[in-house]
Amino acid sequence: MGATESQHPIHPPIRPRLSIEELLAAKNTQPIRSLADLKADTFESDEELEEFIAFTYAERRRDVA
Numbered sequence: 001m002g003a004t005e006s007q008h009p010i011h012p013p014i015r016p017r018l019s020i021e022e023l024l025a026a027k028n029t030q031p032i033r034s035l036a037d038l039k040a041d042t043f044e045s046d047e048e049l050e051e052f053i054a055f056t057y058a059e060r061r062r063d064v065a
Contacts, residue, residue: 018026032038043049 043052
């Protein structure tokens, strides 16, 4: 092994393996209890949502033609 390899190992250091429960606890996650938990206010109005959907469909059709 040359000096370069010892200074800059090829593989990153091994991290301890955590269980799913440990990972979720570290992120302070909570279980989804209802569909309301998944709600996101991405669009400020129905019109803005409709514009986004129209744009998405137009972009998809543009690549087909």
